[in-house]
Amino acid sequence: MELPVVVIGAGPQGLAAGAHLLERDLEPLILESGDRAGAAVSEWGHVRLFSPWPELVDAASRRLLETSGWREPESGYPTGAQWVEGYLAPLADALGHRVRYGARVVGVGRKGRDLSVDAGRAEQPFVVHVRHADGREERVEARAVIDASGTWGMPAPAGADGLAALGERAAAVAGVLDYGIPSSADAAALAGKHVVVLGNGHSAATAIGLLARVVKREPTTRVSWVLRRGQVGNAFGGGAADELPERGALGQRAHRAVTGGLVDLVTGFRTERIIRRDGGAVLVAEDGRELAVADRVIVLTGFRPDLSFLSEVRLDLDVRLQAPARVAVEVDPNLHSCGSVRATGAADLAHPEPGFYLVGAKSYGRAPTFLALTGFEQVRSVVAELSGDHAAAGRVELELPDTGACGGSGLFDAPAENSTGGCCGTGPQLVPLGARTAV
Structure with a gap:
């Protein structure tokens, strides 16, 4: 047989x-x-x-x-x-x-x-x-x-060293940290709260677009979008140049959420530990920076x-x-x-x-x-x-659609002053960057 x-x-x-x-x-x-x-x-x-x-x-x-x-x-x-x-x-x-x-x-x-x-x-x-x-x-x-x-x-953890941040597992068990894109109902339930989204891919952009709509309906809601890299890179995707229009639209919505003040962007933040505080969680970076207490941490790091x-x-x-x-x-x-x-x-x-x-x-x-x-x-x-x-x-019977994105995933550290930071010309000029401390 x-x-x-x-x-x-x-x-x-x-x-x-x-x-x-x-x-x-x-x-x-x-x-x-x-x-x-x-x-x-x-x-x-x-x-x-x-x-x-x-x-x-x-x-x-x-x-x-x-x-x-x-x-x-x-x-x-x-x-x-x-x-x-x-x-x-x-x-x-x-x-x-x-x-x-x-x-x-x-x-x-x-x-x-x-x-x-x-x-x-x-x-x-x-x-x-x-x-x-x-x-x-x-x-x-x-x-x-x-x-x-x-x-x-096998979701990747919040820790910047590729391992679970100190306290990450305890935060997940307590229900203040998870690894999935929220549903519309889940996002609506976060109205009036502080939500931290960690990650720079399509999943993170999807979550940011969803939470930005919650902020519009309930302005007391606060959303912090945390990137490990010192530069935005392709976090906003290829936009109108993407040959998959809906993929490009994800990045455009996220871009508007940041430039419109609906979402706070934090760059160069490499999480070392997560501390339970006041019923929520505080992300602490390797350089000692702390984010404000989050009611929910959404880890979308791949x-x-x-x-x-x-x-x-x-x-x-x-x-x-x-x-x-x-x-x-x-x-x-x-x-x-x-x-x-x-x-x-x-x-x-x-x-x-x-x-x-x-x-x-x-x-x-x-x-x-x-x-x-x-x-x-x-x-x-x-x-x-x-x-x-x-x-x-x-034989190759497929030509994949162009992403419209250039420059890899962005510089790991913040670029020097006046640096373009890209591989194919000027880097993304979408939002102010730098070593921002969130409070």
Whole structure:
């Protein structure tokens, strides 16, 4: 009996991998730790995507769904919940018994070979260790493994050194600190309070735009937006130059919130500790600065890949981003890169362990720039490679939309006086910058 290709995660890329595998007469087995398709997406179901419907549906998945009479949404920007209901759940239904829920992968290796053994390694099947929701354990053999488990369950902490700030866990347990974009109802409940948002990516910009509307309705509300870097960099995105208009609009809304006085911007603030005070929390920077007591701290500093269950797989990962080395070159925010990134395929995603691939958001490691389109192209190429169609695997069938942003993520320290601070000309001249102390 032919062994299946095990796919880890029944999210957008995992389910798309299942559809592509079926098209090429390869049997998928999709293992999902949650209790439904798109379980992670459902956790941020209230958030609206900045990609329109046509860019959120994989081609092979569309072909599979159309055989069941499914009608594709034609326009608009769905929320996460609408994406699940209108596409991911029907796709999982179409894949049927090939998707197993409550099945958490806790280890991947080679049959009879630990990480150190070379002899006959590539000829052995993979073994995938699974822990089921009922406590039962299972070992599944596979001809290949596609890890599409994403990064949602691994939020980066508030601490500037990459570790949890002192007191961060206690603040989270007390309910004054969390790691998710608030819903409209959650934001409304913060009216009249002081809210600190930490982070400079799209999630942070989304939260800032949402909270700015609360400030308009209730001016006693105070919002502090905290950036670790000494310069704004691309925190406001590419604006009108972004080829995804809704992504550009996120940054524009955040920009207006800051320049309109609805949000206080704090730059160069590297959190060392979080102190509980007066029922709230105080963020303290490494240089001793303190923010005013916050009723709620929202940490949106990105996500990280969970590599804990891959300790017996030979991986070639970038030391900074924990992404496949050839992918990291394209997405590393430390580099002075402008505009769009290149689509990546099987050759970029390959590791020293033949037949093992990281795809989806996890393939970008700690980088924050992933798009669904990227993942769909990745799984198309990877599945083509697994089927032996090397020509199709080597083709690039996607040109990613330009971000409109230039200059990386901004200078880590505040720029010298009169410095432009950018890689492609003058740096962003959007708001006054500097070593501001919030009181």
